Amino acid sequence: MADEIERKFLVNEGWQPQHEGVRIAQGYLSSVPERTVRVRIKGDRGYLTVKGRNEGIRRLEFEYEIPCEDAEALLKLCEQPLIEKMRYLETVGGFTWEVDVFAGANAGLRVAEIELPAVDTPFEKPDWAGQEVSGDARYYNSSLIRQPYRLWKNEL
Incomplete structure (x- = not known):
């Protein structure tokens, strides 16, 4: 059993990548709040992830590498x-x-996440990290499939 403790922030306009990125494609076999089941291809590797309901910034997470062909x-x-x-x-x-x-469907959205060892762990927030959105369900990836950013970004 593994706890995921994560905080999310919007990324300010001034941020520029310092390193090469990796392409991610992911989808949800289940996106209900009680449990999400995610399939992800990250670069050339496949993953299956099961996450429990959010309790603040903490939730259970189980991730397993699977063959990329299975993920596809x-x-x-x-x-x-x-x-x-x-x-x-x-x-x-x-x-x-x-x-x-x-x-x-979510073009224009930029989100930074930091995983912490404990809920109360102090950390340095970089200048490019803007408004915290950890508790805002709109920014959950599982929510972005039902309500893509392009449909609600004008409301911000």
Whole structure:
């Protein structure tokens, strides 16, 4: 059993990638809040991930590497649209931040996530990390398949 403790922030306009990113395509076999079942192709590797309900910034997460061919077949069974994004890794204050630049139906959205060892772990917030959206369900990837960013970004 593994806990995922994660905080999310919007990415300010001034951010530029410092390293090469990796392409991610992901879909959901189940996107209900009680449990999400995600299929992901990250670069040339496949993953199956099961996550429990969010409890603040914490939830259960189980991730397993699967053959990429299996992931490709499972993505065809997933809810549409798929999540498409480039992920860039940034190191700040000893922590790795994952900066996701979305494409497709969610183009224009940029979100940075930091995983922490405990809910109360202090961390340095970089200048390019803007408004915190950790508790805003609209920014969950599983929500972005039902309500893509392009449909609600004008409301912000």
